[in-house]
Amino acid sequence: MRIATFNVAGIRARLPRLLDWLDSTRPDVVCLQEIKTVDDGFPALEIESRGYHCAVHGQKGFNGVAILSQRPLADVRTGLPGDDGDEQARFIEATVAGVRIAGLYLPNGNPVPGPKFDYKLAWMDRLIAHARHALDSEQPYVLAGDFNVCPADEDVWDPRRMADDALCQPESRQRFRRLLGLGFTDAIRAVQPTGRAYTFWDYQGGAWAKDWGLRIDHLLLSPPAADRLEAAGIDRTTRALEKASDHVPAWCVLREP
DNA sequence: ATGGTTGTGTTACAA
Numbered sequence: 001m002r003i004a005t006f007n008v009a010g011i012r013a014r015l016p017r018l019l020d021w022l023d024s025t026r027p028d029v030v031c032l033q034e035i036k037t038v039d040d041g042f043p044a045l046e047i048e049s050r051g052y053h054c055a056v057h058g059q060k061g062f063n064g065v066a067i068l069s070q071r072p073l074a075d076v077r078t079g080l081p082g083d084d085g086d087e088q089a090r091f092i093e094a095t096v097a098g099v100r101i102a103g104l105y106l107p108n109g110n111p112v113p114g115p116k117f118d119y120k121l122a123w124m125d126r127l128i129a130h131a132r133h134a135l136d137s138e139q140p141y142v143l144a145g146d147f148n149v150c151p152a153d154e155d156v157w158d159p160r161r162m163a164d165d166a167l168c169q170p171e172s173r174q175r176f177r178r179l180l181g182l183g184f185t186d187a188i189r190a191v192q193p194t195g196r197a198y199t200f201w202d203y204q205g206g207a208w209a210k211d212w213g214l215r216i217d218h219l220l221l222s223p224p225a226a227d228r229l230e231a232a233g234i235d236r237t238t239r240a241l242e243k244a245s246d247h248v249p250a251w252c253v254l255r256e257p
Numbered sequence: 258a259t260g261g262t263t264g265t266g267t268t269a270c271a272a
Contacts, residue, residue: 009263009264009272010263010264010265012264012265013263013264013265014264034264034272036264036265037265060265060266061264061265061266061270061271062265062270062271062272063271108271108272110271110272116271148272202261202262202272203261203262203263203272204260204261204262204263205260205261205262206261207262245263246262246263246272
């Protein structure tokens with residue numbers, strides 16, 4: 001089963017690129033972030049015409065997540081538990097062929113310090129609590145999405161210039177490490193333990209041309225999921241296309257049981 | 258030097 005995550009930065013602007021990529025790579029499941037539209041604005045017909053079911057958790061103008069799957073999506077849940085007052089559409093979860101898959105768009109958190117950074121850390125605490133609960137099941141569990149966290153300095157084009165950024169703060173990294181401490185495996189680092197594996201290049205300042213990137217899109221696998229890990233990678237070349245997202249897809253392949 | 262780019266949905270805001 002090939003599972004991918006892709007921050008599209010606006011589903012309507014990105015639809016041609018997304019459809020081309022679906023046709024050429026044919027992932028079984030795709031977690032999308034930053035669709036930036038309400039449920040009714042999601043181009044479900046076009047995506048269904050490529051053979052994908054859609055589960056959507058949208059929001060007007062900002063955020064918004066979705067899961068696409070060639071096989072039917074079961075037990076869809078939307079919203080991260082732990083704060084009934086949280087209106088931001090950043091979390092969706094569904095089961096495909098016995099694998100529980102969460103698609104998440106973690107808050108950016110800039111500027112630091114401030115209320116947005118406080119919200120990021122609180123959101124990560126809720127994610128840790130939810131993930132710990134999900135691990136109680138023997139069911140394979142995958143957390144896939146834009147985590148807005150660079151786990152280590154080698155995931156940053158220039159750690160000194162990014163030192164004040166919310167994506168690189170010790171508090172953000174500590175919470176990411178706490179997820180790994182629960183037993184999750186970082187799929188990309190499992191196949192490529194060191195070196196550059198960027199998934200994001202800013203639109204500004206010619207970042208792509210200079211390879212000024214960040215690794216912030218991740219797939220975390222529970223132990224029963226990691227046992228089935230066969231391959232993982234990053235579709236770097238999509239960043240060079242016309243009308244590209246500032247993120248590229250990251251993916252992993254789990255052996256069929 | 259407080260810049261630069263993109264998307265959404267109106268012309269400000271988030272990333």
